[in-house]
Amino acid sequence: MIIDKLRIQKNISDEDFDAIYPFEIRELSERHWTSVFVSKTASEFLCSERPVKVLDIGSGAGKFCFVSAALHPTSEFHGIDIRENFIHISNQLKEQYLIPNVSFFQQDVLQMDLSGYDGIYFFNSFQEKIDPTSSIDHTSQVSVEQYIEYTKHIFNELNKVPRGTKLVTYFSEGFCVPNSFRLLATHFDGELKFYLKDLEPHEYNLLLNEQDIADHIDKHTFLS
Numbered sequence: 134m135i136i137d138k139l140r141i142q143k144n145i146s147d148e149d150f151d152a153i154y155p156f157e158i159r160e161l162s163e164r165h166w167t168s169v170f171v172s173k174t175a176s177e178f179l180c181s182e183r184p185v186k187v188l189d190i191g192s193g194a195g196k197f198c199f200v201s202a203a204l205h206p207t208s209e210f211h212g213i214d215i216r217e218n219f220i221h222i223s224n225q226l227k228e229q230y231l232i233p234n235v236s237f238f239q240q241d242v243l244q245m246d247l248s249g250y251d252g253i254y255f256f257n258s259f260q261e262k263i264d265p266t267s268s269i270d271h272t273s274q275v276s277v278e279q280y281i282e283y284t285k286h287i288f289n290e291l292n293k294v295p296r297g298t299k300l301v302t303y304f305s306e307g308f309c310v311p312n313s314f315r316l317l318a319t320h321f322d323g324e325l326k327f328y329l330k331d332l333e334p335h336e337y338n339l340l341l342n343e344q345d346i347a348d349h350i351d352k353h354t355f356l357s
């Protein structure tokens with residue numbers, strides 16, 4: 134059993150792990166799901182001190198949550214995703230592989246407040262809105278307005294979470310993260326970033342840098 138193997142060996146290949154998925158989900162893995170090794174590195178930071186509750190914003194087919202939950206059985210991992218089919222398959226696999234410490238919910242992150250978690254994981258969930266090469270399925274649609282709306286929501290919600298909340302971003306632009314979070318470490322050529330929320334509200338700037346977003350969008354529109 135793949136999940137048991139991961140629990141015991143603490144690392145397995147992505148090819149081995151992805152065998153739990155049907156072909157059409159496996160096909161998306163290399164580009165859209167966090168690898169086993171990156172999930173292990175991220176979850177070691179998120180779960181380093183005590184049992185914690187972690188949210189994966191845009192959990193896809195649940196790969197980050199499953200790997201992290203197998204490696205950290207006393208912590209809890211919640212995944213939310215806008216796509217019903219991804220939540221359906223994640224819940225099926227949770228039952229099939231008997232992984233009690235994961236939960237998945239279909240939700241648009243715009244409807245969520247992010248408080249109530251000790252740790253948050255964010256792997257660039259909105260790239261499909263500005264980059265046609267990041268398309269996930271036939272529902273992917275480019276919309277710069279929505280990209281800005283989603284990014285502002287994440288930024289504002291992160292500003293509200295309590296001090297002590299940990300955040301890991303992967304392939305995500307720094308402008309999503311308010312400067313109430315301190316960057317503690319980076320891995321994988323700077324693409325995986327570990328942050329800790331540690332400033333009081335009067336110590337930081339609450340405003341998102343709109344010019345940085347505009348520059349980022351221009352870069353992608355130009356490249357695609």
Ligand SMILES: C[S@@+](CC[C@H](N)C(=O)[O-])C[C@H]1O[C@@H](n2cnc3c(N)ncnc32)[C@H](O)[C@@H]1O
Binds near residue numbers: 242256
């Ligand atoms: C790059 S994948 C990451 C998957 C997963 N976190 C992992 O690392 O294995 C981004 C996911 O975000 C989801 N997503 C996009 N927009 C969303 C939204 N507004 N609310 C919730 N999920 C969203 C997509 O459906 C996709 O599954």
